[in-house]
Amino acid sequence: MKKIMETWRDYMKEGESLNTIIFLDMDGVLVDFTSGLVNVLNIDISGDVEYPRSRGKKLGKIREYHGPDRVFPITNEFMHNLLRKKDEEAELTQWEKLIKRYQFSPITGNYEHWLNLPKADGADILIQGCIDLVGEQNVYILSAPVDDASIEAKKDWLAKHTSIPLERTFIRQDKGSIPPLFPDHRCILIDDRVKYKSAFEQAGGVGIVHSPKATAAGAANSLASLGNIL
Ligand SMILES: [Mg+2]
Numbered sequence: 427m428k429k430i431m432e433t434w435r436d437y438m439k440e441g442e443s444l445n446t447i448i449f450l451d452m453d454g455v456l457v458d459f460t461s462g463l464v465n466v467l468n469i470d471i472s473g474d475v476e477y478p479r480s481r482g483k484k485l486g487k488i489r490e491y492h493g494p495d496r497v498f499p500i501t502n503e504f505m506h507n508l509l510r511k512k513d514e515e516a517e518l519t520q521w522e523k524l525i526k527r528y529q530f531s532p533i534t535g536n537y538e539h540w541l542n543l544p545k546a547d548g549a550d551i552l553i554q555g556c557i558d559l560v561g562e563q564n565v566y567i568l569s570a571p572v573d574d575a576s577i578e579a580k581k582d583w584l585a586k587h588t589s590i591p592l593e594r595t596f597i598r599q600d601k602g603s604i605p606p607l608f609p610d611h612r613c614i615l616i617d618d619r620v621k622y623k624s625a626f627e628q629a630g631g632v633g634i635v636h637s638p639k640a641t642a643a644g645a646a647n648s649l650a651s652l653g654n655i656l
Contacts, residue, residue: 446612446656448556449568449596449604449626452580454618454639455546455648456553456567456588460502461640462543466532467525468499477531484528495519505529506639513621530572540579545587548645552616553588555649559656567595568604568615570622602629614655616648 453459471488497504508522518526533539556565567590571577577597584590596604602625605613613631617623618640623633634651638644 445610446560446614447564447566447608448560448652449566449613449615449631450553450556450590451615451617451619451622451636452567452569452583453543455616455636455644456549457583458544458546458640460505462539463529463533464500464502464505466539467529470528470532471498471500481528481531484524484531488524488528491521491524493520495521497521500525509619513619533576534573535575537575537579540576541582541586543583546640546644548640548642549587551642552645552648553590555645556616556652559652562589563594564611565590565594567597568601568617569595569597570599570601571597601625605629605631614652616652618644 450456470485476482477485504525508518508526510516511518511522512526553565567584569580571580580597581592581595584592584595598604601615601617601622604615605626606629613626614634615623615626615631616634616636617626618636620635623635626633632655634648634655636644636648
């Protein structure tokens with residue numbers, strides 16, 4: 427009898443796992459977005475290339491600014507902190523405001539930039555860990571785009587670096603729109619941004635904040651969190 431109960435429990439457990447879909451964010455989880463961004467920002471700020479119109483004006487203000495809060499070269503930590511403050515709607519310093527206004531200029535309409543972003547440390551381990559937990563068919567991508575060029579590049583990046591097919595890829599801003607599409611499943615999102623975790627949970631999903639961003643330690647932490655849920 428004991429044996430039957432154990433087998434039944436295993437069966438139930440497996441059944442639950444099969445009904446779970448894991449959605450993986452890209453930037454900050456599978457993709458080292460920040461390193462790529464920091465690189466182009468530092469090149470633009472220290473270089474002598476002049477850009478027309480608003481991009482040139484914004485960059486000029488950055489180059490001219492020498493207040494005490496100026497951090498240069500810009501670091502990954504600086505950008506992570508800026509993004510966190512932005513999401514929390516915290517007060518920004520003058521230097522942070524200047525960088526915030528400029529940060530998307532070099533990567534807008536820039537397919538090559540998005541395609542060539544480095545894979546995050548731990549990305550492969552995280553994907554494989556998710557596959558082991560819920561099965562390959564239940565591992566999806568959920569990534570918010572910046573513009574059309576980023577959408578195309580994200581799809582091509584996935585084809586280049588992962589085995590997750592287009593049919594299981596959602597590139598959309600409204601992450602909360604996903605759980606209602608899978609009413610018979612438990613949806614789990616692994617994302618580095620608290621605002622997306624919140625949107626996903628408000629829509630009935632479960633969110634895990636991937637931290638530290640784009641690192642092997644972050645992958646280990648997210649897999650541990652998944653282990654506690656599944
Ligand atoms: Mg992200």
